[in-house]
Amino acid sequence: MLNYIWLGLIVIAIFVALGRDVSEEATNRFRNNEDLTLHIAPETMKVAGPNHYTGTAYLTKAELSRFYGADEAKPIKGDTVFFAADIVQSQSNAKSGALTLTLPTNAPPIMVDAAAANGDATKIIGKAAFDTSGFAAGTNVSFLPPTVHFRILAKVADEGILKIANVAVELAIGLIGVMALWLGIMKIAEAAGLVLLLAKIVKPIMVRVFPDVPPDHPAIGAMVMNMTANFLGLSNAATPLGLKAMEELNKLNPVAGTATNAMCMFLTINTTALTLVPATVIAIRLTLGSTNPTDIIMPTFLATLISLILGIIFTRFIQRFFPVKPTEGTVGE
Amino acid sequence: MESPFIAIVKILSTAAIPLIIFAIVVIAAIRKVKVYEEFVEGAKDGFTTAVRIIPYLVAMLVAIGMFRASGAMDILTAAISPAMNAIGFPSELMPLAIVRNLSGSGSLGLMTDIMRTHGPDSFMGRLAGAMMGSHETTFYVLAVYFGAVNIKRTRHAALAGIFSDVVALIMSVILVRWLFP
Numbered sequence: 295m296l297n298y299i300w301l302g303l304i305v306i307a308i309f310v311a312l313g314r315d316v317s318e319e320a321t322n323r324f325r326n327n328e329d330l331t332l333h334i335a336p337e338t339m340k341v342a343g344p345n346h347y348t349g350t351a352y353l354t355k356a357e358l359s360r361f362y363g364a365d366e367a368k369p370i371k372g373d374t375v376f377f378a379a380d381i382v383q384s385q386s387n388a389k390s391g392a393l394t395l396t397l398p399t400n401a402p403p404i405m406v407d408a409a410a411a412n413g414d415a416t417k418i419i420g421k422a423a424f425d426t427s428g429f430a431a432g433t434n435v436s437f438l439p440p441t442v443h444f445r446i447l448a449k450v451a452d453e454g455i456l457k458i459a460n461v462a463v464e465l466a467i468g469l470i471g472v473m474a475l476w477l478g479i480m481k482i483a484e485a486a487g488l489v490l491l492l493a494k495i496v497k498p499i500m501v502r503v504f505p506d507v508p509p510d511h512p513a514i515g516a517m518v519m520n521m522t523a524n525f526l527g528l529s530n531a532a533t534p535l536g537l538k539a540m541e542e543l544n545k546l547n548p549v550a551g552t553a554t555n556a557m558c559m560f561l562t563i564n565t566t567a568l569t570l571v572p573a574t575v576i577a578i579r580l581t582l583g584s585t586n587p588t589d590i591i592m593p594t595f596l597a598t599l600i601s602l603i604l605g606i607i608f609t610r611f612i613q614r615f616f617p618v619k620p621t622e623g624t625v626g627e
Numbered sequence: 628m629e630s631p632f633i634a635i636v637k638i639l640s641t642a643a644i645p646l647i648i649f650a651i652v653v654i655a656a657i658r659k660v661k662v663y664e665e666f667v668e669g670a671k672d673g674f675t676t677a678v679r680i681i682p683y684l685v686a687m688l689v690a691i692g693m694f695r696a697s698g699a700m701d702i703l704t705a706a707i708s709p710a711m712n713a714i715g716f717p718s719e720l721m722p723l724a725i726v727r728n729l730s731g732s733g734s735l736g737l738m739t740d741i742m743r744t745h746g747p748d749s750f751m752g753r754l755a756g757a758m759m760g761s762h763e764t765t766f767y768v769l770a771v772y773f774g775a776v777n778i779k780r781t782r783h784a785a786l787a788g789i790f791s792d793v794v795a796l797i798m799s800v801i802l803v804r805w806l807f808p
Contacts, residue, residue, distance in 0.1 A: 450696045461688060463684075601795035
């Protein structure tokens with residue numbers, strides 16, 4: 295099942311990215327190698343250094359629509375978009391140079407896309423040719439933005455693959471401390487017989503939900519501790535305890551590498567996230583000025599409770615359609 | 628400004644971990660357990676368990692990352708929205724419903740955004756909160772929990788997780804509508 299989901303995510307992602315990129319190339323959406331006409335507001339221009347000026351450039355909606363097409367200009371409010379402009383002339387009074395446009399918050403989305411594709415979503419750096427060298431009133435600028443090719447695939451490679459791979463490792467490494475702490479505490483609780491005691495207390499319920507697990511097995515104690523931590527909203531403790539429970543459940547696993555019914559049931563219970571108090575949600579509602587931030591507790595709790603009960607029934611019902619194949623366990627690793 | 632209920636909950640969630648550790652260690656000591664030795668013995672596995680998860684987490688998060696970065700998520704959202712609208716589920720919340728299963732931080736940002744736009748006490752704000760609170764990042768949990776014990780064939784776990792999430796989603800809409808008419 296997870297094989298197909300995983301494959302599906304990757305294949306769909308690449309198809310979508312390629313499709314969007316090819317259609318952008320076919321329509322030349324970014325008007326690669328074409329000049330866009332901008333205007334300089336001469337009264338704003340200031341000398342910032344030798345052959346270096348800063349000030350304001352502007353672009354009318356009509357020009358935007360002529361250049362990129364009417365659809366791309368549609369999101370713009372008002373008739374004109376103003377940019378902070380930074381001009382470096384190639385030599386004194388030259389009619390050409392480099393122009394850096396800093397995009398305002400109301401910049402056209404296509405320009406933001408083009409900027410992002412070239413590394414910085416707030417700036418477009420391109421070549422500029424000026425009508426006159428002195429930035430007099432009415433000076434037009436022919437602006438040649440950098441070209442944009444296959445930007446979605448590039449984004450997938452950068453944000454989707456390389457950065458995320460590192461994030462995954464950081465997440466795992468970040469777990470080491472709490473893992474060690476709670477596994478240590480669990481070991482003490484086990485040695486003191488507390489885990490067994492906990493397992494005995496919840497025996498009546500657990501034997502029904504986990505018929506394959508012996509009622510006095512340490513896995514029961516670990517699972518109950520994980521559920522309690524989840525219920526109290528102690529997510530820091532819940533994950534290590536949950537992993538400990540998985541290890542205990544795995545000791546009962548006859549086919550290494552394949553999930554048991556009990557594991558799937560435990561995962562279902564975990565993903566329903568039965569929580570007494572959704573602390574993060576309440577905290578955010580509080581900061582956003584809610585008059586009664588805790589009124590969310592009731593619907594959240596009931597929704598989770600119902601999904602927990604139905605989830606357990608559903609998991610029990612479908613497990614027969616996903617039989618364990620004994621031969622697979624010995625193949626490969 | 629804070630209700631007594633929130634104050635009690637805050638104190639409980641702050642004090643719970645130290646108190647649990649205290650209780651376990653003291654009871655164990657009374658029962659003549661060599662607490663320090665046992666702790667170190669158990670804690671040894673912390674590193675190996677965390678490291679064992681890495682390949683599973685990389686596999687899962689990269690696939691999800693590609694799916695999001697390519698814009699496929701937005702297309703999926705746009706495709707499902709009309710059908711969801713027809714059964715009374717606001718299409719603005721569709722991205723949250725999908726992202727919630729895939730990424731914890733991503734969905735938190737979306738929820739905050741919805742609450743800021745519509746107000747935390749609006750129908751939309753409350754529903755976003757209920758959806759956030761009643762879901763878990765299913766695919767992250769699958770990767771981490773099965774990764775820790777090297778389970779590669781997960782059988783019906785993903786389907787069961789998705790089912791529970793869909794139930795929680797539908798119940799959130801019904802309950803928020805019912806409790807806050």
